[in-house]
Amino acid sequence: MTQPATSNTNNRPETSISILNCLLILIFRLLLLGVGSGLALIFGIVVANAYPNPNPEKPLILKLLEHLDNKQESRFFNFSSIREPTEANLLKQLTPVQRVQVKAQLSELDKRLKRLSEDVTMLETQLGTSGGNESLEKRIQGITLLLKEPSTLSSDAPLVGNSNGNRLAASAADKLKVTLPSDILFQKSKSTLRPEAGLILDKIVTDLQAYPGSTIRIAIHTDNPREAKENRNLSFERAKAVQQYLSSALDDSYRWLIIGYGETRPLVANDTEVNQQRNRRVEIAVD
Incomplete structure (x- = not known):
């Protein structure tokens, strides 16, 4: 009965030794495989450097990785990459010849703009006005409004008189009519003529000499920053000064x-400085 028990005890050490041998063999083979792969890689690099391929191609592993990356990018499209064309991009599309042409056109436009600004300033000086910080377009509009002929006189109740102070009725038929901005003849809120006003009035005298014995009508208009009575008196005093x-x-x-x-x-509403300047005017006509 004791003989079988002794046999089982002797088999256990043999089984443990065989498992250990298998593990050692496996580790040795893995090490041998790693060393062999490393040596093969080094040998391949040396051969590739010594004898390069005239038509090289990407390794298969790199092609596979790029293929996977392209699939990933197509799955998650980046919409931020789509950008609207900017001025810089449009400029890049111009050829060198086109760039030179555009620069020449811009230079010519800049010269024209400067000449136009100088001409407008000269006209404003002649009319005794100033555009201030207004744009060039508004300054031209203001000059146009100042030079525009006023409408026919209507039948309200202005102060009317002759050189002796008698009240008269104004005639509607004008043989000669001149309209000037008041600012070139009078200072603001003043009824005395400017020193340089004589240069302008002397030219009108020359025109009036062609109508001897005629009735000369002088009408003055103001804007509305003051009381109505004060404006009537101011305009009447100015008319007398011109007469x-x-x-x-x-x-x-x-x-x-x-x-x-x-x-x-008023020719226009007194709601802006340009409109107020247009309404301040002197009319000299031959009736």
Whole structure:
């Protein structure tokens, strides 16, 4: 009965030794495989450097990785890569010849703009106005409004009188009519003529000499920053100042009609500085 027990005990050490031998063999083979692969890689690099392929191709592993990357990018498309064309991109599309042409055109436009600005400034100086910080377009518009002929006189109740102070009715038929901005003849809120106003009025005297014995109508208009009565009085005093200057240069055959309209005959609404300047005007006409 004791003989079988002794046999089982002797078989256990043999089994443990065989498992250990298998593990050692496996480790040795793995080490041998790693060393062999490393030596093969080094040998391949040396051969590739010594004898390069005239038509090289990417390794299969790299092709496989790129293929996988392309699939990944197509799955998650980056919409931020789509950009609207910018000025820089548009400039890049121009050829060198086109760039030179565009620069030449810009230079010519800049010169024209400077010449136009100088011409507008000259006109403003002649008219006694100033555009200030307004754009060039608004300054031209203001000059155009100042030079535009006023509308026909209507029948409200302005201050009307002749050189002796008698009230008269104004005629509607004009043989000669001149309209000037008040700012070139008078200082602001003043009824005395500017020193340089004589240069302008002397030219009008020359025109009036062609109408001896005629009735000369002088009408003054203001804007509305003051009281209506004050504006009428100011316009009437200004009309008298113009009449006195012209009559001193003409003979006694002329008759005079002076009118102070004040603010009652605006050409446009007095809501901007340009419009107020347009409404401040002097009208000299031969009736």
